[in-house]
Amino acid sequence: MSVHSSATPTPSYERSAVGQPAGLDGVASRGQALEREGRPQDARELYESALHGRQAMSSAEAAQLVRWVARTYIQESALDAARDCAIAALAISEASADEAGLGHAENILAIVEWKLSNLDEADRLYRRAHHSAHVAGEVRLAAMTASNIGVIATVRGDDGAARLYFEAALRDARTGGLADQAVAALVNLGLLHMHQRRYDDADRRFAEARELAEMIGESNVLFGSDYPHPEGLADPASYVDELKGVSDEVVRKIMGGNLARLMNTADTVLA
Numbered sequence: 001m002s003v004h005s006s007a008t009p010t011p012s013y014e015r016s017a018v019g020q021p022a023g024l025d026g027v028a029s030r031g032q033a034l035e036r037e038g039r040p041q042d043a044r045e046l047y048e049s050a051l052h053g054r055q056a057m058s059s060a061e062a063a064q065l066v067r068w069v070a071r072t073y074i075q076e077s078a079l080d081a082a083r084d085c086a087i088a089a090l091a092i093s094e095a096s097a098d099e100a101g102l103g104h105a106e107n108i109l110a111i112v113e114w115k116l117s118n119l120d121e122a123d124r125l126y127r128r129a130h131h132s133a134h135v136a137g138e139v140r141l142a143a144m145t146a147s148n149i150g151v152i153a154t155v156r157g158d159d160g161a162a163r164l165y166f167e168a169a170l171r172d173a174r175t176g177g178l179a180d181q182a183v184a185a186l187v188n189l190g191l192l193h194m195h196q197r198r199y200d201d202a203d204r205r206f207a208e209a210r211e212l213a214e215m216i217g218e219s220n221v222l223f224g225s226d227y228p229h230p231e232g233l234a235d236p237a238s239y240v241d242e243l244k245g246v247s248d249e250v251v252r253k254i255m256g257g258n259l260a261r262l263m264n265t266a267d268t269v270l271a
Contacts, residue, residue, distance in 0.1 A: 024050070024061055031068060036262060040072035047072070059096035063089045063105065070108050074115070083112045103132030103141050110148070123152045139176030143169045147184055154192065162192055179216050183209045218250040222259050 027050045034043035051057075051065040070085035086108040093101030110125035126145045133142035150165030166188045173182035186209035193202035213221045 024064060027065075028068075035072065035075065040075040044069050044072040059092050060098055060101055063092040063096075063098065063101045066092065067104055067108055074108070074111060077115075079112050079115055083109065086112065099132050100136035100138050100141075103129045103136060103138055103145075106132060107141060107145060110145075114148075114152075119152055119155065123149060126152070139172050140178055140181060143172035143176065143178060143181040143185065146172060147181070147188060150188060154195075159192060159196060163189070166192065179212045180220075183212045183216070183221070186212070213254075218253050219258060219261075221254050222262075223255050 027046060031043040031046050034040070034046065047065050047068045051062065051069075066085050066089040070082045070089065073079070073082035073085060086105050090102060090105035090109070092098075093105055106125050106129035110122045110129060113119075113125060114122040126149045130142055130145040130149065133139070133145060146165045146169035150162045150169065153159075153161035153165060166185050170182060170185035170189070173179075173185055186205045190202045190205035190209065193199070193205060
């Protein structure tokens with residue numbers, strides 16, 4: 001049974017990927033493959049080569065390449081270098097009045113500050129990125145940043161603000177037909193309701209998340225616990241209890257099998 005009210009139209013979801021300028025498609029594909037293989041330095045060299053080697057490049061393309069370089073530094077926990085790159089990307093986007101680029105650069109800066117446990121600065125940057133995303137019509141970025149603002153509110157114990165931003169993330173995801181972001185927002189809302197002991201509401205949110213996950217395909221869903229952060233589960237493996245009615249094969253995929261396939265490592269999930 002659908003959890004949507006009759007007054008809310010059922011959104012059309014699609015498996016959309018993060019957009020990039022058309023000329024960077026090949027670089028993005030190769031670089032992201034290297035990142036998935038745990039080779040951020042090789043990916044960075046590819047991005048830097050593209051940045052220095054292309055003669056005709058728009059400011060949006062240059063800023064995106066610099067942001068991708070920043071991402072590889074984050075993967076290596078080289079946060080000072082990541083911040084420097086994100087600031088450079090922000091400057092490029094500011095000079096060209098690229099609101100979408102501003103939002104993406106601010107989002108990376110927020111990630112860096114979050115990893116450094118600077119929650120106030122991370123929250124400020126996520127809010128700026130969220131605003132830029134709405135101005136530029138970047139619904140995926142809007143949904144992602146709203147979810148992260150909500151998580152920070154959860155860490156601070158502000159359940160009311162957390163709910164507002166998780167619901168905002170869900171609206172943005174539905175507007176853009178972004179099933180993956182909708183699942184993330186629904187799971188966040190479900191966990192929040194569980195924390196508040198609103199178990200019926202939690203069950204409804206988790207049920208809709210399962211419906212969307214089935215549409216995405218069980219091979220494209222990964223479990224993430226955020227452990228040991230305060231917003232995570234105290235006992236991450238207990239999340240499997242929320243997968244009631246899901247086959248053992250699908251549970252195995254979600255709880256680790258898909259990640260093992262993605263990372264090309266042995267599947268050690270217990271049957």
